[in-house]
Amino acid sequence: MRNTGRVSTPPLPVESLPLFPLHAVLLPGAAMSLRVFEPRYLDLVRECGRNGHGFGICLIIDGEEVGAVASAAAYGTEAVVEDFATGDDGLLVLHVRGGRRFHVHRVRVRDNGLQVADVSWCADDVVEPLQPEHGLLATLLHEVIDKVGGEHAKADESRFDDAAWVGWRLAEMLPLENPQRQVLLQTQDPHERLQQVLALLP
Missing domain, CATH: 1.20.58 (Methane Monooxygenase Hydroxylase; Chain G, domain 1)
Structure with a gap:
């Protein structure tokens, strides 16, 4: 095999992550509360509870938070569930915190309307002093x-x-x-x- 002199970069590992698109941006380390009532997102919560993992929050670029599938940004943040409760209206309220950032490569939509993305994780922050x-x-x-x-x-x-x-x-x-x-x-x-x-x- 001929040596081209180029250094190949190994592909980033890709994982499957369910998405919860919002008209909001979850930032690493930030807290957020979510009211969950649509069946697709109740399914998401149950799935995350069974598997012990979080889900992804991406900013909606086109569409709404409820109803039809919305188009979301290609970068988002992992939402780690810290607590949950039932609101005064009887709806499930999740208290989440922003974890790792991710880049979406491909999105597929399940029959229930839940978006599931193939994502690669962005590099973790390193502690560097202010300039x-x-x-x-x-x-x-x-x-x-x-x-x-x-x-x-x-x-x-x-x-x-x-x-x-x-x-x-x-x-x-x-x-x-x-x-x-x-x-x-x-x-x-x-x-x-x-x-x-x-x-x-x-």
């Missing part, structure tokens, strides 16, 4: 958390020098549009993500 030009963003995040409180109010001070964590928390807590959050979700480099956040500030 000097992004120090203002850590200060801004402090101010936002001091104002709104919530679960991040007790975060260790070291987290505010973690470029990935600061970026995800600002993307979660700033009043951004969903397409803006989606762009941040799809950005792999944490420093580039912070630079994009900086550009979005008034």
